[in-house]
Amino acid sequence: MxxxxxxxAEAAQLHGSGHVRTALAAYLGHDVVGYLQAPAAEHTHRQLLTGAAQLITLLGTMSADSGADALAQRYHHTAARLAADAGDRAVFAITxxxxxxHAHDLGHHTxxxxxxxxxxxxxxxxxxxxxxxxxxxxxxxxxxxxxxxxxxxxxxxxxxxxxxxxxxxxxxxxxxxxxxxxxxxxxxxxxxxxxxxxxxxxxxxxxRTPTERHARTLTHAHLAETLLAHGHLDAALTHWTHFLDNYPHLSSVRASRRLDVMRRHLVPHHRHRPAAALLDRAAPLR
Structure with missing residues (x-):
């Protein structure tokens, strides 16, 4: 486990969660459920509960990255209960x-x-x-x-x-x-x-390491947005270019949302030739 x-986790970092989430759900449903139901000593069972909590936390985070927000919330609640049952405060805290x-990424800054x-x-x-x-x-x-x-x-x-x-x-x-x-x-x-x-x-x-494509791509997007807010359009365009270089290799709603933000920010600059070129490049992407 x-x-x-x-x-x-490594596959999701490299390719985005959309390509991985179904396989993880199948592994949990077919293998992990069987482990949890098998007879085991208490210490072993607690370790299995911790392992299940970790995997379900990953599944919740992948679901959030795929835009399945209600499902992500359910998975995270389940993972928190399993971590509590295992007595694993560290995994409980992580969950x-x-x-x-997830809530913050959805804009709930409350x-x-x-x-x-x-x-x-x-x-x-x-x-x-x-x-x-x-x-x-x-x-x-x-x-x-x-x-x-x-x-x-x-x-x-x-x-x-x-x-x-x-x-x-x-x-x-x-x-x-x-x-x-x-x-x-x-x-x-x-x-x-x-x-x-x-x-x-x-x-x-x-x-960032080469295997952290998902995190690196989102970082390029956020850096571009911050640079533009600071008045540095051309520097922002450089990082949005890197964002678009990596975007087709990811299956991630979080990345798709950053693509939408990029389009909104660049439309007012459409007369600037490099900005117009990026908008044209982004036009067929979803």
């Missing part, structure tokens, strides 16, 4: 963080979402430092629209914990530095500090 979690991330991110950070108090950094970073993102002090405190805490942390490869044991810089950029952008957000997005891109 741990091996399959790595396989599915709550995934729920808060105190309720910030409270959910805060619950994730609280649940991770006794977890490894890398998990605590992971939850604190998203608390910073969700707090930024409402509470500057909480956002900056959580961001500094995430950075400190990340520097002190040891991590092992895997979707539930690693939190790449590139991802931390991405959340740092999101926080700073929400706080109105666009120049430092641009720097953080740029650092995130530099640290």
């Amino acid at each position: 741990q091996t399959m979690a790595r396989v599915f 709550l963080r995934a729920m808060a991330t 105190p309720a979402v910030m409270n959910l991110a805060g619950r994730a950070a609280d649940a991770a108090r006794d977890a490894p430092r890398i998990i605590r950094a992971y939850t604190q970073a998203h608390l910073a993102v969700t707090a930024a629209p409402e509470d500057r002090h909480t956002a900056l405190t959580a961001l500094h805490q995430a950075e400190r914990l990340h520097q002190q942390a040891d991590s092992a490869p895997g979707p539930f044991t690693a939190y790449p530095l590139a991802a931390l810089h991405y959340q740092r950029a999101q926080t700073l952008a929400a706080l109105g500090d666009r120049s430092h957000a641009i720097g953080a997005y740029t650092t995130s891109l530099r640290l």
Whole structure:
């Protein structure tokens, strides 16, 4: 189950969730359900519950990336119950963080979402430092629209914990530095500090590995949007070009939404020849 979690997570990062989600759902339905129903010692059964919670959390996140928002919410709630039954506070915290991330990505920048991110950070108090950094970073993102002090405190805490942390490869044991810089950029952008957000997005891109195509593509899009908001049209066009280079290789509603945002932002600049060229290039894409 741990091996399959790595396989599915890596495939989603490379190709987007649309190509992977059905296979993961089938694996859960055909194999994992059988593992959970088989006789086992209590310790083994708890490990199986943890593994199932991790896989269902991945499935929920993939469903969110595919635009199946209600289904994603159900999966995340199921994963949280399984993690609680297993007594695994770290996986429980990760699942709550995934729920808060989904809500924030849908535009729900509300105190309720910030409270959910805060619950994730609280649940991770006794977890490894890398998990605590992971939850604190998203608390910073969700707090930024409402509470500057909480956002900056959580961001500094995430950075400190990340520097002190040891991590092992895997979707539930690693939190790449590139991802931390991405959340740092999101926080700073929400706080109105666009120049430092641009720097953080740029650092995130530099640290991304070739297998992180999905994250890299979204980062190009967000960096382009931030650059344009800062008045740098030509620099934004460079990153939207990279976004379009990668877009056809992904099956991701999150990427599709960024494509729609790109079109809206570039229409007012349609008389600028490079912007018009990108709009023409994007026209057949869905």
